[in-house]
Amino acid sequence: MSPGAPVRPAGVMEDVAACALCGGRERTPFEDYRTAGETFPLVECAACGLAYLARRPREADMPAWYDLAYNARHGLYRDPAWRRPLYALLRALLRLRYEGGDAARLWVRRLAWPWERKWRRILATHRMERITRIGAVLDVGCGRGAWLAAMRRWGFRCHGVEPSAEACARARELGLDVACGQLWDAGYPDACFDVVRFNHVLEHLHDPGRALAEARRVLRPGGLLIVAVPNHAGIARQAFRQAEDVPFHLFAFTPPTLERFLTAAGLEVLELRTQTPHPFNVYAHFLSHARRMLAGAPPAVREGAEAFLSSENPARAREFAPLAAFFDSVGLGTDIVALCAPAPPGARPAADGEAGVRILQSFPREPSDAGSV
Numbered sequence: 001m002s003p004g005a006p007v008r009p010a011g012v013m014e015d016v017a018a019c020a021l022c023g024g025r026e027r028t029p030f031e032d033y034r035t036a037g038e039t040f041p042l043v044e045c046a047a048c049g050l051a052y053l054a055r056r057p058r059e060a061d062m063p064a065w066y067d068l069a070y071n072a073r074h075g076l077y078r079d080p081a082w083r084r085p086l087y088a089l090l091r092a093l094l095r096l097r098y099e100g101g102d103a104a105r106l107w108v109r110r111l112a113w114p115w116e117r118k119w120r121r122i123l124a125t126h127r128m129e130r131i132t133r134i135g136a137v138l139d140v141g142c143g144r145g146a147w148l149a150a151m152r153r154w155g156f157r158c159h160g161v162e163p164s165a166e167a168c169a170r171a172r173e174l175g176l177d178v179a180c181g182q183l184w185d186a187g188y189p190d191a192c193f194d195v196v197r198f199n200h201v202l203e204h205l206h207d208p209g210r211a212l213a214e215a216r217r218v219l220r221p222g223g224l225l226i227v228a229v230p231n232h233a234g235i236a237r238q239a240f241r242q243a244e245d246v247p248f249h250l251f252a253f254t255p256p257t258l259e260r261f262l263t264a265a266g267l268e269v270l271e272l273r274t275q276t277p278h279p280f281n282v283y284a285h286f287l288s289h290a291r292r293m294l295a296g297a298p299p300a301v302r303e304g305a306e307a308f309l310s311s312e313n314p315a316r317a318r319e320f321a322p323l324a325a326f327f328d329s330v331g332l333g334t335d336i337v338a339l340c341a342p343a344p345p346g347a348r349p350a351a352d353g354e355a356g357v358r359i360l361q362s363f364p365r366e367p368s369d370a371g372s373v
């Protein structure tokens with residue numbers, strides 16, 4: 001999705017002199033992006049490869065940018081009233097499954113197997129196969145709280161952090177506990193969350209390392225950190241050089257630079273892979289790129305090409321899905337997904353160049369329940 005051309009709010013820009021990951025000052029230009037009458041250069045650190053905006057709005061001015069261009073894109077979701085008794089029943093089943101001991105777990109799996117299958121699909125959708133109990137979740141950058149409202153249905157205790165006052169107000173309308181501001185200002189106790197999630201949030205932050213370190217602090221031992229970001233090394237970015245959401249995305253991660261951020265924050269990376277949840281987006285990038293290249297062509301050529309491309313044709317998107325699966329398998333997918341656990345105290349962060357990239361083809365189908373409470 002594109003926010004369109006935002007109107008430039010008041011406030012001055014800041015220049016970023018050094019890489020936030022390694023401190024290096026050498027960098028190579030990747031592409032300059034123009035929006036709202038400003039130019040935002042995306043550069044790559046010559047030492048570690050981290051891509052970032054070398055010029056960006058100041059942190060204090062970001063809410064004005066978001067309010068102008070961003071929040072209107074995200075809607076509010078409410079469960080229909082008739083579904084509530086159904087969710088109450090499912091929550092009771094979940095309590096049995098996770099807290100009822102071996103016999104109850106077996107009973108749920110054997111007798112309620114269609115529901116058990118659905119529950120596993122739900123966990124997979126939310127990348128939560130590794131959870132061991134229905135506990136407390138924190139969604140950092142929760143927006144209007146749609147994901148938290150969905151988790152609450154299953155019995156999770158839900159908390160959110162969101163810098164936009166407007167989005168906070170809407171999430172609170174849903175009865176959610178949302179701290180308005182940055183994660184490190186929320187003042188959560190140590191080790192209080194089972195799941196912390198940054199879903200397409202880290203790239204928006206002025207200081208991703210600080211946010212990850214705070215996430216590490218509030219995760220309980222055995223807790224799960226879920227991070228999803230756009231993949232700067234992905235085919236869509238590298239082939240078409242398009243950046244989404246300038247100037248909202250201040251960083252552009254690759255699998256190695258994301259892994260270095262995570263390990264430097266005291267997190268152990270359990271799984272890291274690339275993923276293309278919307279193959280159609282790659283196709284749309286290809287379309288807009290093709291159109292730009294054809295802009296100077298004679299009208300007859302342009303019209304012929306347009307008829308061939310046939311624009312937003314869903315069948316074309318389906319044709320693209322196998323290719324997207326291939327891109328994912330070689331690390332060129334549009335997104336990076338990482339699952340992490342707090343590293344044991346005293347664990348040494350990986351040294352420069354030591355962090356190996358582990359791109360897994362898929363998550364395990366049947367996660368072990370050995371750790372279930």
Ligand SMILES: [Zn+2]
Binds near residue numbers: 020047049
């Ligand atoms: Zn660097």
